[in-house]
Amino acid sequence: MTTDQGPFTGRRLALYLTGEHDCSYLAERRARTLFVDPAARMDTATYQRLLDQGFRRSAAQVYRPACHGCAACVPVRVPVEKFVPSRAQRRAWHRSSAELTVRDLPPTFHSDHFSLYQRYLEQRHPGGHMAEEASETSYRRFLIEPWGGVTRFIELRLGTRLAAVAVTDVLEHGLSAVYTFFDPALAERSLGTCAILIQIMQARRMGLAHLYLGYWIKASEKMRYKDRFRAIEAWDGRQWITFERGQALDVDSRAAGR
Secondary structure, eight states: OEEOOOSSTTOOOOEEEOOOEEOSSSTTOEEOEEEEOTTSOOOHHHHHHHHTTTOEEETTEEEEEOOTTOOOOEEEEEETTTOOOOHHHHHHHHHHTTTEEEEEEOSOOOHHHHHHHHHHHHHHSTTSHHHHTOOHHHHIIIIISSOSTTEEEEEEEETTEEEEEEEEEEOSSEEEEEEEEEOGGGGGGOHHHHHHHHHHHHHHHTTOOEEEEEEEOTTOTTTGGGGGSSSEEEEOSSSEEEEOTTSOOOHHHHHHTO
C-alpha cells in the first residue's frame, strides 16, 4: 500500500504499509508497520518532522507501527529542560560518573564496539533475530551506514574498559536515541540509565529541546524503563501530551479528556 499523504504539509511523501507479521515486543500479537519510501530524500528537517509525528528509525528505515486494533506502542520523548532525575537515577549516576570517560565519536567501525555489541546481544537478547544475525555486515547496516551525517556514537569507558555505546541521531530540535549496548558483566552499573542521562545532558548543552526515546510499551518489560524519565511527553496520534512524575502514562485517558 502507498499513499501520497505525507505526515506534514508541503511535502508529498510515499508511505508503505506492510502486511501482518509477528509482533517483536508482545507475544502472540500481530503487527503492521508503516514506513517511509526508502528512496525518499531524507534530510534532517524531514527526519525531524517524522519524529514529531511518532516515527522512529531502524537502520535506513523510518517507520511507525500501524497495527489493527492495537495502540500499545506509544512514542515518547523527554523535554530536557523539564527533566528531573529520580532518586534511583541519581544513585545510578553517582555510582559510575566519577569513573566514566565519555567520548562523542563519528559513526565509524571500531572492532571493540562490535565485540561489545555481539556480547550484549548474546546475553541480553538470546534467541532473538538480532542475536542470530550479529555479523559485521548486519552491524554496519544497522548502526553505521544509513545516513552518516546525523549519527554519533557516544562511548562510555570505565578506565580503559569499554562499558557502553549509545548511538544517537542529532537533529534540528532534539537527539534521537537509536540504540544502546553495554557490557553485560557491568549490569549493576545501570549503564543504560547513565547513557540516557548523558544524552539528556548533551541535548541541553546543544540547546536542543528533546531526547526522543522511541516507543514505550506498558506490557513489555524491555520497554517499560522509559516511563521512569520524567517529565515525559507521549504522542497520542495528534499531539504530544506531558506527564509529570507521579502521573500514570495513560495516553487514552488524557486524550479522551480533551
